[in-house]
Amino acid sequence: MGKNEYKAEWEELAQVKKELAERDWFMGTSGNLAIRVSSSPASFLVTASGKDKRKQTDEDFLLVDENGEAMEETNLRPSAETLLHSRVFRNSQAGCSLHVHTVPNNVVSELYGDRGEITFRNQELIKAFDKWEEDASLIIPIIHNHAHIPRLTEEFSVYATEEKGAVLIRNHGITVWGRNAFEAKKLLEACEFLFQYHISLLSLKNISQTI
Template identity: 35%
Template sequence: MNLRNVISPRQGLVQVASEFYRRGWMAGTAGNLSCRDPGEPACFWVTASGRAKGGLTVADFLLVDIGSGEVLDQVSPGNKPSAETVIHRALYRLDPRIQACLHVHSVDACLVGMRHQGDALPLPPLEMLKGLGIWEEHPTLELPVFENYLDVDRIGAEINRRFNAQVPQVPAFLIRHHGITVWGESLEQAFHRTEIMEFILSFLAREGGATRP
């Protein structure tokens, strides 16, 4: 998929949603995707709540202020921001270099998270880690794991607390029984990193899960 020539963030996100839906990572209305606005870096475009990701259009987004969470452009009258928008805001606030955040629900992510009890999942030293910018010979990396609270604000607060105390080793985290969120310095980079993380989770799911604590 070529994301270099997309005209707007929303068009790029529509393409990404379509591809992730095809792979089974955004079944039904699952997941949410966002991209910082190139002209207004204090705002980002995020998918509207409850939209089928297999048939997303550029009308299915809202423009949200990173600091306040205020909706600046609803695009269509019925659009409401996803409850998980708070997670995207937490990530954009964390690092101004982050341009896109992609959150998907895959079977493999759920399987691996269910088998592992800790708050950090050890990652296998696979060649694929180079795609995340890790160039060590025998990397010992951990994927942060958060519990899946019904109150999404609580997840957002926990992400703020942990990531402000320590920058994560990999540009991603897992919410148990839920899915992963991955970010990048461009939509294209976030897309590729999501593919890599899902590859690693698929490996762990088939291998039998991560090491148990």
């Protein structure tokens, strides 16, 4: 497959990458992004490993197959966490999968890590996940940060069954996916809003108890 055949997907992912960089969500070379190019068998573009994702270059992404193996001759290494994106594309019809490390997603993952999940309710932004009822709740699972990526992928894949979703990896980051790039970014932003709100509220409650 020539580069021209996935030009549209490349440009779409480059735009998402630029917007997430503007939010400063790629600290210390962390984060990786993926967008589907084909279905059955799945192939996708994924960020090259170890790069500063705030920079835009012609070597930002490479095409990989559904096992996360490069499909073209390249010196680039696919992201260390390619297998997680690969599971999203194999398990569902999702079109885009995003992974970022932020202080709020790490703090929430540690605060609720022992419970294995965090639940949000009475929050307008859970509607981003199609939770429309007044008493609806959004549960985001929190998994252990296994250093062994195949092990991490196994635990992650239990939750990566639908075309949209989010999983927190404890003291590591979040992976969010959706039907397309627009939806994946929307869901990621919604999650980060919920985390920031939750941490702010907890901090203020703690302070107000002392005055």
